[in-house]
Amino acid sequence: MTPDEIRRLSDDLARDPGSLAFIALADALRRAGQLDQALRVALRGLERHAYRFDAHDVLARVYLDRGELARAADEWETTLQLSDGHLPALKGLGYLAYRSGDLRRAERCLRAASEIDASDAGTVTALARIRETLGTAGSSPTGGDGTRNGVAPTMESDASQRSRHVATTPPPRFREEVASPAPAKDESVAAIRGPIDAARGRTLFASILSGTSGSAALLLDADGLVLAGECVRVDGGDASAEVGAELAGVSGEARRALVHLGLGEWRTMHVEAEQAMIGMASAPDDALVLVALPRETPAGFVRLLLGRVLDTGREWLNTVR
Amino acid sequence: MVEYRPMTSAYGEIIGALVRHRGVVAALVASERDGIAIAAQTQVGVECDALAALGASLYRRARLANLAAGFGTTRLVRLDAAHGQLFIAGRGDLVLIVVAEGGANVGLLRVAIQRGSEALA
Numbered sequence: 296m297t298p299d300e301i302r303r304l305s306d307d308l309a310r311d312p313g314s315l316a317f318i319a320l321a322d323a324l325r326r327a328g329q330l331d332q333a334l335r336v337a338l339r340g341l342e343r344h345a346y347r348f349d350a351h352d353v354l355a356r357v358y359l360d361r362g363e364l365a366r367a368a369d370e371w372e373t374t375l376q377l378s379d380g381h382l383p384a385l386k387g388l389g390y391l392a393y394r395s396g397d398l399r400r401a402e403r404c405l406r407a408a409s410e411i412d413a414s415d416a417g418t419v420t421a422l423a424r425i426r427e428t429l430g431t432a433g434s435s436p437t438g439g440d441g442t443r444n445g446v447a448p449t450m451e452s453d454a455s456q457r458s459r460h461v462a463t464t465p466p467p468r469f470r471e472e473v474a475s476p477a478p479a480k481d482e483s484v485a486a487i488r489g490p491i492d493a494a495r496g497r498t499l500f501a502s503i504l505s506g507t508s509g510s511a512a513l514l515l516d517a518d519g520l521v522l523a524g525e526c527v528r529v530d531g532g533d534a535s536a537e538v539g540a541e542l543a544g545v546s547g548e549a550r551r552a553l554v555h556l557g558l559g560e561w562r563t564m565h566v567e568a569e570q571a572m573i574g575m576a577s578a579p580d581d582a583l584v585l586v587a588l589p590r591e592t593p594a595g596f597v598r599l600l601l602g603r604v605l606d607t608g609r610e611w612l613n614t615v616r
Numbered sequence: 617m618v619e620y621r622p623m624t625s626a627y628g629e630i631i632g633a634l635v636r637h638r639g640v641v642a643a644l645v646a647s648e649r650d651g652i653a654i655a656a657q658t659q660v661g662v663e664c665d666a667l668a669a670l671g672a673s674l675y676r677r678a679r680l681a682n683l684a685a686g687f688g689t690t691r692l693v694r695l696d697a698a699h700g701q702l703f704i705a706g707r708g709d710l711v712l713i714v715v716a717e718g719g720a721n722v723g724l725l726r727v728a729i730q731r732g733s734e735a736l737a
Contacts, residue, residue, distance in 0.1 A: 553695065567693075
């Protein structure tokens, strides 16, 4: 994309702010390395066109290039909900799973992608490589030989083939990443890999909250079921399940409310109660993280701990899926 | 352009004081139980009924969760978004809901909303 083409798309969008030109413009800005602008354009466009699967796909790529991998995964999940079998989304999620060390999830995503487009050599090769690592090389439907030529699954969509969701060569950075996945640097991620430790889930946030009496943190799924953390009342009773039940679906409801109001993407919810300050934030798949601290806690500190709980919760979800 | 709904004098003053704050695009009083708007002042384009229903529902969930956790009564719920905030404060069976776009003074607004909720009958 040349600067002139970016300018042309910008002009198109300025003339008709409600048009879908924002999708091509956001992608063009991303390719040009203008990631902040790309993000602004994509988010603004999605306020009007929240159900465009291609817009969520572009936003996922922007987040990927910005290094916001959890958000990239969220957007590709949304893309698949809106367009079942969306090839670039499947490949993107496969790549992210591969990168986080979740080879089984990567295999599932890339297998689904190869079933849609068996001619994609990059996907076939990456899939064979993953299966070889998992020890399931013989199950490849295309009979791949698991060669290690480092060819990455392709992600970018060629404009002329969007209707078939067929991808073209991805940016070099992505290709490089899939060929040589980053090792797990975080000890907590490496330690959790393998059998799921439910007990560890319960104390997942203990180190973050240590030293803060009267505090609690929870990770809830979309149905309000407790995934990790705990909330203990003053009398010692475990209120985790009850709190989760009351907050079931809050993440999706908050998102719908804000989209409806045209205020954009949901970030956080803060609740001031008689005896606590509570912060909540959206996690992948409409999950919810919550942190509660004593009433006198400064709001900025609540926000800080909420961010840490959210990061820990996301990492943990990536490892147990 | 502002859209008015018939307001009882009891809530007109509360809402009127809030919409005068910079960035506020909607203020309304609704029933927490059924999410029906009782009085409102909103800019054109803000769907009052949907806002009342969504705001009341979010506040009720937060209130019940706080009770379950032993955190006491709920004073204020604030939803932060990319381009603004949604505030919800309750008293008795009523909730006061305010929508503010970017540029609003969040601190001043928070105090004004808490005062407004205390004035709800």
